[in-house]
Amino acid sequence: MTLLVVRLRFTMWRTAMSRSSLHLTSSIVGGLVALGVVALLGPGIAVLSTRPLRLTALTVPLFATFTLMWVVLSLVATGVDNVLDPARFTVLPLRARELARGLLAAAYTGIPAVMFVLLSLAQVAAWGAHPAALPAALVAAVLGTLTAVLGSRAVTSALARVMGSRGGRLVGAVAVSLVTLLPLVLNLVLTTGAVGPDLRTFDAGPSARVASWTPVGWAWGMPYDVATGRWAAAGVHLVLAVLLVGLLWEVWVRQLARTLTSPMTAGGGQRIGRARLLPAVLGTGPTATIAARRIRAWYRDSRLVSIALRTAVLPVFFVVQSALTGAGAFAGTGVVTLAVFAGLTLMNDLAFDGPAWWVHVSTGVRGWEDRLGRALASTIVFGPVLVLTFVVSASLGLLHPVVPWASVSLAAFLASLGLAVGVGAVLPGTAPRTGGNPFAASSGGAAQGCLTAVVSFVGPLVLVLPVGVAAVLTAGSPVGRWVVLVVAGAYGAVLLAAGVVLGGRRLDRRAPEMLGQLASAQI
Amino acid sequence: MTDGARGEGPALELVGLVKEFRGRRVVHGLSLSVPRGSLFGMVGPNGAGKTTTLSMATGLLRPDGGTARVLGHDVWADPAAAKAVMGVSPDGLRLFEQLSGRELLHYVADLRRMPVEESRPRAEELLAVLDLAADANTVVADYSAGMVKKISLAAALIHAPRLLVLDEPFEAVDPVSGQTIRTILRRYVGTGGTVVMSSHVMELVEGLCDRVAVVAGGRVLADDTVGALTAGGSLHERFLELVGASEVSGDGLTWLGG
Numbered sequence: 025m026t027l028l029v030v031r032l033r034f035t036m037w038r039t040a041m042s043r044s045s046l047h048l049t050s051s052i053v054g055g056l057v058a059l060g061v062v063a064l065l066g067p068g069i070a071v072l073s074t075r076p077l078r079l080t081a082l083t084v085p086l087f088a089t090f091t092l093m094w095v096v097l098s099l100v101a102t103g104v105d106n107v108l109d110p111a112r113f114t115v116l117p118l119r120a121r122e123l124a125r126g127l128l129a130a131a132y133t134g135i136p137a138v139m140f141v142l143l144s145l146a147q148v149a150a151w152g153a154h155p156a157a158l159p160a161a162l163v164a165a166v167l168g169t170l171t172a173v174l175g176s177r178a179v180t181s182a183l184a185r186v187m188g189s190r191g192g193r194l195v196g197a198v199a200v201s202l203v204t205l206l207p208l209v210l211n212l213v214l215t216t217g218a219v220g221p222d223l224r225t226f227d228a229g230p231s232a233r234v235a236s237w238t239p240v241g242w243a244w245g246m247p248y249d250v251a252t253g254r255w256a257a258a259g260v261h262l263v264l265a266v267l268l269v270g271l272l273w274e275v276w277v278r279q280l281a282r283t284l285t286s287p288m289t290a291g292g293g294q295r296i297g298r299a300r301l302l303p304a305v306l307g308t309g310p311t312a313t314i315a316a317r318r319i320r321a322w323y324r325d326s327r328l329v330s331i332a333l334r335t336a337v338l339p340v341f342f343v344v345q346s347a348l349t350g351a352g353a354f355a356g357t358g359v360v361t362l363a364v365f366a367g368l369t370l371m372n373d374l375a376f377d378g379p380a381w382w383v384h385v386s387t388g389v390r391g392w393e394d395r396l397g398r399a400l401a402s403t404i405v406f407g408p409v410l411v412l413t414f415v416v417s418a419s420l421g422l423l424h425p426v427v428p429w430a431s432v433s434l435a436a437f438l439a440s441l442g443l444a445v446g447v448g449a450v451l452p453g454t455a456p457r458t459g460g461n462p463f464a465a466s467s468g469g470a471a472q473g474c475l476t477a478v479v480s481f482v483g484p485l486v487l488v489l490p491v492g493v494a495a496v497l498t499a500g501s502p503v504g505r506w507v508v509l510v511v512a513g514a515y516g517a518v519l520l521a522a523g524v525v526l527g528g529r530r531l532d533r534r535a536p537e538m539l540g541q542l543a544s545a546q547i
Numbered sequence: 548m549t550d551g552a553r554g555e556g557p558a559l560e561l562v563g564l565v566k567e568f569r570g571r572r573v574v575h576g577l578s579l580s581v582p583r584g585s586l587f588g589m590v591g592p593n594g595a596g597k598t599t600t601l602s603m604a605t606g607l608l609r610p611d612g613g614t615a616r617v618l619g620h621d622v623w624a625d626p627a628a629a630k631a632v633m634g635v636s637p638d639g640l641r642l643f644e645q646l647s648g649r650e651l652l653h654y655v656a657d658l659r660r661m662p663v664e665e666s667r668p669r670a671e672e673l674l675a676v677l678d679l680a681a682d683a684n685t686v687v688a689d690y691s692a693g694m695v696k697k698i699s700l701a702a703a704l705i706h707a708p709r710l711l712v713l714d715e716p717f718e719a720v721d722p723v724s725g726q727t728i729r730t731i732l733r734r735y736v737g738t739g740g741t742v743v744m745s746s747h748v749m750e751l752v753e754g755l756c757d758r759v760a761v762v763a764g765g766r767v768l769a770d771d772t773v774g775a776l777t778a779g780g781s782l783h784e785r786f787l788e789l790v791g792a793s794e795v796s797g798d799g800l801t802w803l804g805g
């Protein structure tokens with residue numbers, strides 16, 4: 025059974041790649057990037073074996089952080105690989121436990137998982153100088169990666185279930201936001217008491233000990249315990265780590281069992297009153313209608329609710345960090361990041377519509393109306409959030425020269441919006457299925473994800489850079505900064521217009537081809 | 548104003564349509580002509596290319612060759628004009644599921660730039676006639692298969708098109724609603740509209756349609772009035788004769804139920 029599921033996964037992968045050269049290219053690029061990361065980090069970790077114990081101890085906080093980030097990122101950024109959606113196994117006479125074993129094995133075949141396993145083997149090598157600690161490091165690698173992989177599955181499946189209902193979305197929202205702050209807390213805990221980055225005096229021991237008593241560090245702490253001769257601690261850590269893995273496994277199996285007997289459906293029992301506000305404000309032309317539908321989706325569609333969270337959480341993270349450390353640059357970065365993320369949410373907006381987009385094609389909606397409607401919706405949803413974050417940060421005194429930061433934020437939002445509506449008309453990306461697991465994702469690094477990620481990362485940077493430079497240069501000039509603000513607004517508006525026009529033309533010319541791409545855009 | 552009255556040619560004219568998927572040709576130079584004011588049925592075995600052909604005729608799938616004209620407008624040269632005069636209900640494509648049935652109708656009407664005073668009463672009337680009024684505020688995601696078919700039909704009808712292209716409109720629809728739809732379609736054709744629909748139910752096509760085309764393997768095997776095609780027999784028999792019934796009746800699948 026296990027073997028069968030793994031084989032199924034590879035078959036699906038191969039089919040996907042043979043059907044789309046884009047998929048193939050991005051898988052290769054993703055694989056190479058992952059390989060590069062491992063080639064850089066792996067030896068760096070393994071070489072710790074030639075260093076004194078106080079430095080080798082670094083593996084503990086490092087891998088505890090990896091593990092936590094793995095789980096948190098699956099919630100707020102990457103989602104979990106849903107190529108093998110458990111809901112598709114519903115009609116087969118399978119027990120949840122059998123299926124879970126298969127899916128777990130399949131989960132280890134993804135690029136990020138392979139990367140993590142390789143790095144955890146580097147961790148084993150790092151303990152090479154302490155023969156007694158070697159077996160402990162090996163056990164830690166097994167339990168630690170299991171904690172990460174099972175943790176992300178258990179947490180996302182449990183939350184997806186909770187967020188399926190209307191009231192649950194709020195609970196989910198709060199839970200996700202709190203979880204996102206965990207790495208920050210861990211970071212704060214681990215760095216207290218650590219001496220500066222001077223390698224001659226640096227001692228990772230205290231932070232290793234702290235990390236080893238967090239759930240994500242139980243497994244990774246064992247080799248350090250053994251190497252320092254604290255056998256009792258090692259035993260306790262082993263028991264705790266095994267219990268944690270067992271608990272996560274049980275939670276996941278239970279969620280799987282529920283999925284097999286009652287596949288998740290969209291919302292359920294949603295009845296909708298007659299909306300009068302949106303049409304009254306926006307009118308009833310095609311652009312306004314499309315905008316109104318997208319705005320409604322932001323609160324009706326649990327997939328988008330989770331995207332909204334992902335968008336808002338990281339910037340909040342920066343602002344909180346800034347408030348804690350008093351470093352203003354963090355808050356500014358946070359607001360600009362929020363602006364960029366908010367704009368970029370439109371990148372895979374078409375994938376969220378999926379095949380349903382035929383309605384736009386069939387009614388003869390013009391491409392620019394489609395693009396502009398979506399841009400309008402994002403502005404209405406995220407504009408106030410952006411302004412609020414900006415005003416709050418500014419009134420806390422975190423955004424020091426206020427006007428230049430405003431220029432950069434404004435340009436960042438409009439430019440990202442323009443980029444997203446333009447690029448989104450060419451690469452629709454992927455989205456979770458309607459009513460499916462809102463945390464579903466295609467296999468990491470595959471699909472168009474990679475290409476889109478590069479565009480999303482480099483694009484805004486390049487587009488906003490001129491405004492950034494201008495803002496810095498004129499920060500001292502009372503008149504100059506206002507001029508830059510106006511110019512930044514105009515510049516952003518031009519970029520947005522370009523995105524709407526070019527993206528719209530592309531959609532007009534290639535609507536049927538886009539429809540074909542959208543047929544497989546939901547996972 | 549053209550308003551669908553451009554010349555007096557056929558309502559839908561397909562000439563030499565070709566479609567290939569990954570090098571495999573599934574529609575082989577298919578030509579069809581649907582006269583105005585007729586109810587045209589398209590039948591054929593699974594995988595015959597009906598959905599593919601109708602998608603190419605409605606601007607949802609680009610053909611690799613051939614032309615499609617809707618009331619004189621070339622679908623691929625002037626898509627906007629062609630789409631304005633036709634209503635489409637495809638098979639197997641989802642709708643915007645986060646909208647309620649009523650919102651979906653309003654959405655489609657607004658995308659087609661219909662005045663609100665006209666579209667809102669029409670939406671209510673369609674919902675009532677198709678027995679969807681009680682579920683007008685339920686999101687389409689929660690609709691049953693038949694309800695989805697009906698709301699899709701309503702969305703195709705709301706702008707009173709001159710040509711209706713329906714892919715399996717009766718699939719999963721209950722007998723009462725089925726009867727309503729038949730009445731609607733007949734009345735629509737009576738007032739000069741044209742319907743092109745595909746179906747697997749021979750009795751329905753025989754009783755409802757004026758003309759039938761039998762399609763198999765991406766080619767038209769027969770295209771005639773129902774009377775001429777059946778020539779005394781039933782459409783069912785004629786279909787099996789044309790397409791060639793496979794002989795599994797006696798021997799195959801003996802293990803089933805054994």
Ligand SMILES: Nc1ncnc2c1ncn2[C@@H]1O[C@H](COP(=O)(O)OP(=O)(O)OP(=O)(O)O)[C@@H](O)[C@H]1O
Binds near residue numbers: 592593596599
């Ligand atoms: N997107 C696609 N990619 C590859 N092949 C396709 C695609 N769509 C259809 N086909 C193929 O084209 C052929 C015709 O399919 P089509 O859906 O038009 O059949 P149909 O007559 O509508 O069948 P049914 O009665 O089952 O609805 C089939 O062999 C199918 O496999």
Ligand SMILES: [Mg+2]
Binds near residue numbers: 597
């Ligand atoms: Mg079909």
